[in-house]
Each structure stands twice: as structure tokens, then as C-alpha cells.
Amino acid sequence: MINLAVFGAGRIGHVHALNAAGMRSVRVKYLVDPVASDQAAFLAAQIGADIACAESVFSDTSVDGVIVASSTDTHAELLLRAASAGKAIFCEKPISLDFATVETAVNAVEASGVACLLAFQRRYDPDFRFVRERIVSGDAGALEHIVMHTRDPSPPPRAYVERSGGMFRDQAIHDFDMARYLLGEEIATVYAVGNCLIDPEIGAAGDIDTAMVTLTSVSGRFVQLINCRRAPFGYDQRLEVLCSKEVLYVENRPQRGVSIADANGFRASPPMNYFIERFADAYRNEMAAFVCMIETGDRPLAGIRDGLEAQRIAEAACVSMQNGQPIHINIDWRP
Numbered sequence: 244m245i246n247l248a249v250f251g252a253g254r255i256g257h258v259h260a261l262n263a264a265g266m267r268s269v270r271v272k273y274l275v276d277p278v279a280s281d282q283a284a285f286l287a288a289q290i291g292a293d294i295a296c297a298e299s300v301f302s303d304t305s306v307d308g309v310i311v312a313s314s315t316d317t318h319a320e321l322l323l324r325a326a327s328a329g330k331a332i333f334c335e336k337p338i339s340l341d342f343a344t345v346e347t348a349v350n351a352v353e354a355s356g357v358a359c360l361l362a363f364q365r366r367y368d369p370d371f372r373f374v375r376e377r378i379v380s381g382d383a384g385a386l387e388h389i390v391m392h393t394r395d396p397s398p399p400p401r402a403y404v405e406r407s408g409g410m411f412r413d414q415a416i417h418d419f420d421m422a423r424y425l426l427g428e429e430i431a432t433v434y435a436v437g438n439c440l441i442d443p444e445i446g447a448a449g450d451i452d453t454a455m456v457t458l459t460s461v462s463g464r465f466v467q468l469i470n471c472r473r474a475p476f477g478y479d480q481r482l483e484v485l486c487s488k489e490v491l492y493v494e495n496r497p498q499r500g501v502s503i504a505d506a507n508g509f510r511a512s513p514p515m516n517y518f519i520e521r522f523a524d525a526y527r528n529e530m531a532a533f534v535c536m537i538e539t540g541d542r543p544l545a546g547i548r549d550g551l552e553a554q555r556i557a558e559a560a561c562v563s564m565q566n567g568q569p570i571h572i573n574i575d576w577r578p
Contacts, residue, residue, distance in 0.1 A: 273292055
């Protein structure tokens with residue numbers, strides 16, 4: 244039996260806790276949340292966990308791994324403590340909103356030898372995995388161009404925006420990671436433009452709600468990212484990959500697989516409500532991968548350095564948007 248501790252009882256912590264507790268070989272022993280709430284108590288009761296403090300988790304030698312799904316400002320410290328305690332790590336993105344802190348945490352975790360999975364769940368989505376396999380196998384031919392759309396159903400509240408780190412670190416970081424994953428190489432140039440076109444409260448909080456980013460890989464291939472905090476029809480997450488033999492598409496998943504036709508034409512179901520529903524399979528798959536990592540030592544699809552490199556692109560996008568110029572990056576570039 245593998246013993247895990249979950250940090251964070253919010254929306255994503257709830258998802259990860261339930262997925263972990265649903266595995267036969269796992270016991271979620273502790274739930275840690277700095278804010279005592281009915282929500283945390285209810286989740287603890289659901290998964291059979293004790294509500295505890297961080298000290299209890301890191302001093303308990305029976306705990307094999309930790310799931311870090313608490314607020315972003317806690318991630319780096321928990322990574323360092325888990326590495327020091329020799330516990331396997333599952334960590335939500337981003338590692339920190341401060342890039343120097345990201346580097347410190349990544350270097351410490353790697354030096355400790357502790358296994359770490361960075362929670363870029365799209366890598367575990369069956370559709371995205373299939374696209375990657377078509378590219379790697381050569382069946383699709385040489386990859387030439389990628390286009391990704393990511394639009395939320397509606398703008399987040401200002402309070403969320405103020406602590407999110409901004410659109411590039413919060414939302415688009417998943418797209419930056421997927422670009423690296425599909426290309427199989429690093430990004431060399433980042434050019435970003437953005438504006439606040441939807442919600443004045445987001446602009447007042449110092450962020451943008453609409454952006455376009457062009458990435459150029461080290462071999463000269465292109466990625467175009469379209470990001471927005473609103474889509475009138477719901478959650479919009481699509482991918483198009485142009486290869487020499489095939490064009491691969493990942494479309495939005497509808498809530499129902501039924502179309503209705505009458506004299507006025509055809510009506511289709513709207514897409515799934517939000518990323519929690521759209522990537523439900525991916526969240527289960529990545530938790531299974533975390534447990535497998537502990538049991539067998541298998542490498543995760545996304546490790547802690549992938550978190551660092553995706554955030555390097557996010558930081559470059561911030562700089563590019565501010566100065567209006569493409570930013571040339573490599574593994575030594577820092578904001």
C-alpha cells in the first residue's frame with residue numbers, strides 16, 4: 244500500500260485527492276490545507292484522510308509521496324521539503340511565480356534524486372498522446388507547424404487574476420509545454436502580443452485577457468498560440484498539427500455525442516464545461532502515472548525540468564509583450 248499526502252483542498256486538489264483515493268494500491272493518509280473549512284473536512288471524510296499539518300507529513304516515514312495542489316505561493320517550499328524528506332512529488336504548475344525560485348527548487352529536487360511528476364495533464368490525454376505517437380512514429384511525416392486554441396468559458400474573478408501570475412504563467416503555460424512535447428525540441432524565439440479586450444477588471448489587476456504568441460523552435464518550425472479568457476460557447480481547447488503526410492486535429496469534446504436535426508438545420512451539443520471535465524481522463528491517467536513512478540521507478544511524461552522550461556517560455560512571452568520584440572531564448576536565458 245502506498246501512502247500519500249495531499250496539499251490543497253481546493254478545486255484541483257479535490258480532483259487529485261479523489262483520483263488518488265480511488266486507486267486500490269493507494270491510501271491518502273493526510274490532507275493538508277492552511278485554511279480550515281467545511282470543504283476540507285468534507286474532502287477528508289470522502290477519501291478517509293486525516294487533516295494534518297505539513298510537519299506531520301514530512302516527519303512521517305510511512306508517507307511515500309506528496310501531491311502538491313495548494314496555492315502557487317506554497318509550491319516551491321513544499322518541493323524543497325519533500326526533496327529533503329525523500330518523498331516522491333506530484334506538483335501542480337507553476338512551480339513559483341518567481342523564476343529564480345523556480346530554478347532553485349528544480350535544482351534542489353534534481354540534486355536530491357527524488358522522483359517528481361509535473362502536472363501537465365494534457366500529456367496524459369488520450370487524444371494528445373495519439374497525436375504525439377503519430378509524430379514520433381513517423382506515420383504523420385515531418386512536423387512543420389502547430390496551432391493551438393485555448394479559451395476559458397468566462398473571465399476569472401479579479402481576486403484570482405491578482406494572484407495567478409498572469410495569463411502566460413497561469414493559462415498559456417500548458418500550451419508552452421505542449422509545444423515542447425509535440426516538437427520534441429526546445430523553443431528558440433518567443434513573440435507575444437496581448438491586450439485587455441474583454442474584462443476591464445482584469446486590466447485593472449495588471450493582466451491581459453487576450454493574447455497571441457508565436458514560437459519558433461531551434462530547427463525553425465513554428466507554433467501559433469491563441470489564448471483568451473472567454474469563449475461565448477464554453478471551454479475551447481483545440482489543436483492542429485500540420486505534418487508532411489497528415490494534418491492532425493484535436494477538437495473540443497461535446498457534452499453529448501448527439502446532434503439534433505430539424506427544418507432549421509443541425510444543432511450540436513456544446514463543448515464540455517471546463518478543463519476539469521474535458522481532461523477528466525487525463526487527470527486520472529497522470530495520477531496513475533505518479534503511483535507507477537513510485538512503484539516501479541518509471542519516468543513520468545513531464546518532470547520538474549519540463550516545468551522550468553515551460554515557464555522560461557512564459558517569462559519570455561511576458562518580456563516580449565512588454566517591449567514589443569521577439570525574445571531569443573536558450574537554456575541560459577533568464578528574465
